[in-house]
Amino acid sequence: MEYFLIIISAIFVNNIVLAQFLGICPFLGVSNKLSTASGMSMAVCFVITLATLVTYLINKYLLVPFNITFLQTIAFILVIAALVQMVEIVLKKVSPSLYQALGIFLPLITTNCAVLGVAINVVTKEFAFVPGGMLNLGQALVYAFATSLGYGLAMVIFAGIREHLALNNVPKAFKGVPIAIISVGILALAFMGFSGMVK
Amino acid sequence: MAVKSNLTNMVLVLGLTCLLCSAVLGGAYVLTKEPIDKAAAEKTNRAISQVLPHFTEVEYNEADHYYKATDGDQLVGYAIESTVVGFGGPLSLIVGVTPDGVVYNTSVLSHAETPGLGAKCTTDEKFMGQWKGFNPSIKKLSVKKDGGDVDAITASTITSRAYTQAVENALNVFNKLEGGQDNE
Amino acid sequence: MSKFKLLTDGLVKNNPTFVLLLGMCPTLATTTSAINGLSMGLATLFVLVLSNMAISAIAPVVPDKVHIPVYIVVIATFVTLLQFLMQAYTPAMYETLGLFIPLIVVNCIVLGRAEAFANKHGVGESALDGIGVGLGFTCSLTVLGLVREILGSGSAFGYNFIGGHDGMLAFVMAPGAFLCLGYLMVLFNKYLKKN
Numbered sequence: 001m002e003y004f005l006i007i008i009s010a011i012f013v014n015n016i017v018l019a020q021f022l023g024i025c026p027f028l029g030v031s032n033k034l035s036t037a038s039g040m041s042m043a044v045c046f047v048i049t050l051a052t053l054v055t056y057l058i059n060k061y062l063l064v065p066f067n068i069t070f071l072q073t074i075a076f077i078l079v080i081a082a083l084v085q086m087v088e089i090v091l092k093k094v095s096p097s098l099y100q101a102l103g104i105f106l107p108l109i110t111t112n113c114a115v116l117g118v119a120i121n122v123v124t125k126e127f128a129f130v131p132g133g134m135l136n137l138g139q140a141l142v143y144a145f146a147t148s149l150g151y152g153l154a155m156v157i158f159a160g161i162r163e164h165l166a167l168n169n170v171p172k173a174f175k176g177v178p179i180a181i182i183s184v185g186i187l188a189l190a191f192m193g194f195s196g197m198v199k
Numbered sequence: 200m201a202v203k204s205n206l207t208n209m210v211l212v213l214g215l216t217c218l219l220c221s222a223v224l225g226g227a228y229v230l231t232k233e234p235i236d237k238a239a240a241e242k243t244n245r246a247i248s249q250v251l252p253h254f255t256e257v258e259y260n261e262a263d264h265y266y267k268a269t270d271g272d273q274l275v276g277y278a279i280e281s282t283v284v285g286f287g288g289p290l291s292l293i294v295g296v297t298p299d300g301v302v303y304n305t306s307v308l309s310h311a312e313t314p315g316l317g318a319k320c321t322t323d324e325k326f327m328g329q330w331k332g333f334n335p336s337i338k339k340l341s342v343k344k345d346g347g348d349v350d351a352i353t354a355s356t357i358t359s360r361a362y363t364q365a366v367e368n369a370l371n372v373f374n375k376l377e378g379g380q381d382n383e
Numbered sequence: 384m385s386k387f388k389l390l391t392d393g394l395v396k397n398n399p400t401f402v403l404l405l406g407m408c409p410t411l412a413t414t415t416s417a418i419n420g421l422s423m424g425l426a427t428l429f430v431l432v433l434s435n436m437a438i439s440a441i442a443p444v445v446p447d448k449v450h451i452p453v454y455i456v457v458i459a460t461f462v463t464l465l466q467f468l469m470q471a472y473t474p475a476m477y478e479t480l481g482l483f484i485p486l487i488v489v490n491c492i493v494l495g496r497a498e499a500f501a502n503k504h505g506v507g508e509s510a511l512d513g514i515g516v517g518l519g520f521t522c523s524l525t526v527l528g529l530v531r532e533i534l535g536s537g538s539a540f541g542y543n544f545i546g547g548h549d550g551m552l553a554f555v556m557a558p559g560a561f562l563c564l565g566y567l568m569v570l571f572n573k574y575l576k577k578n
Contacts, residue, residue: 019557021412025491028407070228071221073466073485074459078217081452113408113489120485126282126289177404178568185561192558195287195313204446212445216453220460227467234471242474309478314415314536315552 003142006127006135010146012194016114017154018187019195023114027155028180030105032166037159041152043105045145047087048118051080052144055119056137076119084110114151118144154191158184247278250295250304263372274298277376279369280308285361287311290320292362294369300377302333305366317358326352326359330366340367386511393515399492400523400564401571406492409483410524411560417540420528422476423483424521429465430487431520432513434458435501439509442502454497459488492520530563531555 016022023044030040055076063069088106091099109115122140135143161183170179247257247266254268254275265279276297282289288311295303305327312318320326329350333340341347342359351359399405406427413423437457445453466484469477477484487493496516501509532538535554537545553559 021408021557021560022486024407024411025405028404070463070467071224073463073488074220074224074456077455077459077488078452081455111489111491111494113486116489117482117486120482173569173573178565178572180565181561181568182565185558185565188558188561189553192553192556204448208446209449213449213453213456216441216456220456224460224463227464231467231471235467235474238471238474313552314555315549 002139006139006143007146008197010143011150011153012191013197015150015154015191015194016118016147017151018184018191020117022117023112023151026105026108026112027151027158027184028177030108031155031159031162031180034156034159034163037155038152039101040105040108041148041155043102043109044112044114044151045148046102047080047084047106047109048115048148048151049141049145050087051083051115052119052122052140053137054079054083056122056140059123060137072120072123076116080115080119081110114148118147154187158187161187246293246306246308247295249306250278250293251276252297252303263376265372265376276303277373279372281365281369281372283361283365283368285310285312286317286355286357287313290358290361290365292365292369294366296370296373298377300334300336300370300373302330302335302366302370305330305362312355312358317352317355319352319355320358320362323352325350326362333366335370340370386508389508389511390515390518393512393517393519394522395519395575397516398519398523398571399516400520400527401568401575403492403495405495406490406520408486409490410527411557411564413480413483414524414528414531414560414563415555416532416536416538417525417529419476419479420524420526421521422473423480424517424524426465426469426480426484427487427490427492427520428514428517430458430461431493431496431517432510433461434493435496435509435513436506437461438497439501439504439506450502451494454494455488458493458497462487492516527560527563527567530567531559534563535559 010016014020017024017027026040026044031037058075058079059069059072063072063075084106088099091102091106122135122143127135127143158180162180165179165183174182243266244257247268248254251268252275253270255270257266257268257278259266263279264281265277267277268275276295279294279296280291281294282291284290290310290312291308292305293308294305297303307321310318310320312320338348339346340349341363342349342351342356344351344356345360347363349359349363393399395402397403400407400410409423409427414420434454434457438454441453441457442450462485465487466477469480469484496512500512504512529539531554532540533550535550535552535556537543537550551559554563
């Protein structure tokens, strides 16, 4: 039951882009075309889940026992940067086709605040529907994976909208990013309908 | 730009930077620990003094999340922390209960309710005022819509229900405490 | 480039929010009121100035291939320092801004200025650049926060002028952030941007 709640809440109710405002830069940056948007979503999904696994373990078995949780920010960002590099190298060797699909997005992900945001959320935030408030490893992974699915969902919907926007004649001052951001606002209004769904 | 990279200087510079930065942070941590702890202690003290009459000392019980407040030898009451699921996320209250089992006052520690609707549980005087001196043995602890005696916040029944639930949980903790002491 | 121009460039010509579109996440998330926007802007300014100075000082000895990790470590150090200071002296604001304080580390503005400016200029110039860009960011955040607060809660800097009524709540919630930012960008494009 908790897993189900975690998934619904992470994808719809607290959508990472539309309700939590994380990962906006790549969200605006690579959502011009549906194909790049889905590629980016998959890369983000992969990195967020992997990064959450590693940072969760580091926090639990390294930072907390040695009482150095104050190094959390610095440790997490280093781990994420190193991880992204490693994923890039491994993918290049092991699966060239996957590398071709995801490769160009990987360097962008280090500074995607969604990754660091989820990693920090998982170890610090209290979740009301989880007994005890804090997530265990399995729940953390499900949360990370579902959150990145939510990211993909928002990204794909938005890329679809943008492909249509590009065909329309908008006033000069609205062209490009402003009209895109206003559309996200309307999309966020729609997602607000989900709030309060998870009790 | 900068120096040409080779393995030695790369490892050296990266290692030195990390070392230096950790050292700086370690130092800063030690220096700011005292003010941080003080700020946190002040915050809990302020929260407790909002929900209980005058006290001089508090003692925290970690297992059941409550503070036992005393004035000299006299037991003033318990300030019990209670977290439930509200409309938008966790809703944390601190509930002051005097030894006679009456709620002295309640206060919200943190919430994620909708601004202007559920978030009124921190500002709506009528809603907040009814908890002062709420006696669970006379009044029924549930919102009026569910047949109880609690006035809900307009248009925020779910938040009001959650708030009521949190108070009930706190009273259960209190009853457990008092019941336990009677047996001794 | 004159010293004065270094400072003013960040406000309009290179405004990080409206022109460069950097640091969108904190811009949208923390501007529920003018005060919150102002605090987030100042927090970023603090990190930006210090990291710009530190990076311009160490840049000549950092080997090319590891410069990004080294910069990130330096930035993360200042961010953690800021976390300590805020926890100690402004705990309430620290709680309000929450996750977005540690996330200054991945704010593209900070790393962007380090890459584009600080590693090629002296300590003094980099500090001025940091102040300029930081002030530009602070101004945009405060303006966005003010607009959202006026529309959403009917108050400005905490001073309520509609007497106990509710504002248009959607503007303090997520959709309002996007809508206000979008329309402010339109105004900025129309009246301030020189093509």
